[in-house]
Amino acid sequence: MNTKKEPWLLVGLAVGLVVIWQLPGGHYFIYPFTILSTWFHEMGHGLMAWLLGGKFLQLEIYQNGSGLAVYTLPVTASRLTHGLIALAGPIGPASAGGLFILASSHPKRSRILLVILGVALLLSCLIWVRSIYGILVIPLMGSLVLWVAHKCSVKVSHFVVNLVGVQAAMSLYQHVDYFFTESVTIVGNIMLSDTGQMEQAFWLPHWFWAIVAILFSIATLTLSIWVAYRN
Numbered sequence: 108m109n110t111k112k113e114p115w116l117l118v119g120l121a122v123g124l125v126v127i128w129q130l131p132g133g134h135y136f137i138y139p140f141t142i143l144s145t146w147f148h149e150m151g152h153g154l155m156a157w158l159l160g161g162k163f164l165q166l167e168i169y170q171n172g173s174g175l176a177v178y179t180l181p182v183t184a185s186r187l188t189h190g191l192i193a194l195a196g197p198i199g200p201a202s203a204g205g206l207f208i209l210a211s212s213h214p215k216r217s218r219i220l221l222v223i224l225g226v227a228l229l230l231s232c233l234i235w236v237r238s239i240y241g242i243l244v245i246p247l248m249g250s251l252v253l254w255v256a257h258k259c260s261v262k263v264s265h266f267v268v269n270l271v272g273v274q275a276a277m278s279l280y281q282h283v284d285y286f287f288t289e290s291v292t293i294v295g296n297i298m299l300s301d302t303g304q305m306e307q308a309f310w311l312p313h314w315f316w317a318i319v320a321i322l323f324s325i326a327t328l329t330l331s332i333w334v335a336y337r338n
Contacts, residue, residue, distance in 0.1 A: 117208065117273055117332050134281075137274065138172070142244060144200040144278035145174040146228070151199025152176035153235065155192045160184070166231060168241030172281075190308025193301045197286065197320035200275040205331035207272030212335035217264040218256045224271075225253035276328040279321055286317035 127136055134141070145168055153163035156178035167175040176196070180188065210220045228249030236245050255267055285291065289303040302313035302320070309316070 117269060139248065140271070140274040141172045141278070141281060142168060143248065143271065144275055144281070145172055146231070146245065147200040147203045147275055147278075148196045149174040149176040149199075150231065151195040151197075151202075152192055153178055155195035156180060159188050159191065161188075161192075163235060165237040166235040166241065167238035168236065168245065169238060170240045174241075186308045190305050193304035193308065194316075194320075196301045197279065197316075198323050200278045201324040201327040204272045204274070204276030204278075205327040207268050207275065208328070208331040209335050211265060211268045211272060214261050214265040217261065217268040220268055221252050221256035221264055225249045225251075225256060228252065272331070273328065276324055276331070279324045283317075283321070286320055287314055289313045 146166075149166050149168070153166060153176040156176070157163040159180070161178050161180040161184070164177045164179060167177070169175075178192070180192075207220065210216045226249070228245055232242060232245045232249070236242055252267075256264060259267075279286070285300060286302050288300050289306070290297055291300045292298075299307065300313065302316040305311075305316040306313040
């Protein structure tokens, strides 16, 4: 692929994904990427909790594309700790997407990155995934990613890495209404949304943190493309 044209193709891909989402039935087309973005999101919560001294107990993925990371924290955990864990979810997919795009600037790295992603999906299922739907779909996705890395050409692997990266970085647009909501209902339980938890931890209103998450996603997509192809 012509590296001079590729940044514009990635921008076109991002716009195309947004358009597809708006079309009747478009969400079915990008459904696998929706599940993958949810995985990035919930892994962000769980791993941040683990890094900050908590225990990442389990990860739940549901058929409607939502998810839940279950973790425990010491009773001494600060408001900052709770806020950072809440923040790690919304910025998780964009951060992963940015890394994928940066790596895609060298097509031969694409297969390596897909192997890492496939193994991470399979390991997460063994260690954390506990919902029935997650147990069914996450190993399937991990195996598919490994198959692409092993069987497909470098060009195909390169395209898949770009597609995953752009969609992950742009995935926030699928759930904009969630981030502007203070509380949500998940499997029958009413709980604070991520931005609602950030409001509690950092005082500023939840809609402010929703805007921060959206701007972070846009900035990550733009900067990762620029850094990857600036030469």
